[in-house]
Amino acid sequence: MHLAVEVLVCFLQMIWLWLVAIVKAVVPSSLQPHKDVTGWVVLITGAGSGLGRLMSLRFAALGCRLVLWDVNEAGNQETEELVQAATPGAKVKAYTLDLSDREQIYAAADKVKQEVGDVDILINNAGIVTGTTFLNTPDSMNIKTMDVNCNAHFWTVKSFLPSMLKRNRGHLVSIASAAGLFGIAGLADYCASKYAAVGFDESIRAEIVKQGRTGVKTTVVCPYYINTGMFEGAQTRFPAVLKFLDPPFVVDKIVEAVLTDQVMLCVPKSVYFFYILRGILPISVNQVLGKLVGVSETMDNFVGRNKAK
Template sequence: MHLALEILVCLLQCVWLWLVAILKAVVPASLQPHKDVSGWVVLVTGSGSGLGRLMSLRFAALGCRLVLWDVNESWNQETEKLVQAASSGAKVKAYTVDLSDREQVYAVADKVKQEVGDVDILINNAGIVTGTMFLETPDSMNIKTMDINCNAHFWTVKSFLPAMLKKNRGHVVSIASAAGLFGVSGLSDYCASKFAAVGFDESLRAELVKKGKTGVKTTVVCPFYINTGMFEGAQTRFPAVLKFLDPPYVVDKIVEAVLTDQAMLCIPKSVYMFYFLRGILPISVNQTIGKLVGVSETMDNFVGRSKSQ
């Protein structure tokens, strides 16, 4: 009898949560309740360029205190100056960090806690891509890709999550990729690292639920290719369905997702459709659809980001 009651309660909860999810999907994010993050400390990895720089500017505009992490000191200092110029009185501090170096991550994290304080929003954004076929990719690049795109998430979260748990307030954001949901030719190590980031986010969220830490949220972001220069030369056969994304648009969606506590964000929305089909169709059918869409050819003309970007 007790088990039957548990099952009934579970079913009722599922129906209710399903209805809430549908409502959130229909109602524009701008009309949904937003949490106030003014005064929160936001740490952005890979803040020296691309999405990292834009997210830093956006969160500074919301009244947040910024901690900038990047391996490129000059780019990071430029972001620091841009944040200070765009948001008068903004508190921002830049640190040079090689995220592939675990001990360096821990050391700089301790420095941040001493000089700035506890981090409230951790945005693991830094990433690299080799863009070569698996057998043509050096072992060193396989290792570095996993270190930066995935393993660094472990070290940063271990450094800053304890304070979030203590206050039962915080947010961990993982900038993954649609390549963390689908395997792509020419992106074997990149896909592996992003699949790992998606799995880490899901497992971390499960642990937070088990601990009853309802005030600590996670968001995983899975966008298609973005016009930041990182995937320069990549192409898509049907841009009307899967087109390269405009960085400011992506940042708008990420910030909205954080402020509304959205657990998973896929951009564009067609990624959700392909993800659904991936789960219900045979692998052979998915491969046939992928061939039509041209997924395996997207990296054929890849050149990547130039050193000046």
């Protein structure tokens, strides 16, 4: 009898949550309740350029205190200066470190705790891409891709999640990729690292829920190619369906997702559609569809940010 009641309660909860999810999907995020993050400490990795820089500017405008992490000291310093110019009086502190080095991450985390305090929003944004076929990618780059795109998430979360759980307040944000949902030729190590980031986010969220810490949220972001220069030369066959994304647009979506506690953000929305198809269609059918869309050819003319200079 007890099990029957438990099943009934579970069924009713599923219906209710499904209806809530439908409403959230239909109602624009701008009309949904937003949490106030004024005064919150936001740590952004890869803050020296691209999305990291734009997110820094946005969160500073919301009244957040910023901690900027990047291996590029000059770029990170420039982001700090841009934030100060755009939001006079903003509190910003920049740190230079290599996110592929666990010990540097732990050392920088200790400094942040001493010099700034508890981190409220952790945004694991730093990422690298080799853009070569697996057999043509040096082992060292395979390792570094995993270290920066995935393993760094382990060490940053280990450093800052405990205080979030203790205070029952915080937000973990993983900037993953649509390549963390679909395997793509020419991106084997990148896809592996982003799949890992998606899986890590889901597992950490499950652990947080199990502990009953309702004030600690997670958001995983899975965008298509973004015009930051990182994927210079990559191409898309049907831009009306899957087009290169404008960085400010993506950052707007990320910030809204954080403020509304959205668990998973795919950009553009067509990524959700292909993700659903991936789950219900046979692998052979997905391969045919992928060939039509040109997924395996997107990296054929890849140049990348460094080689493009």
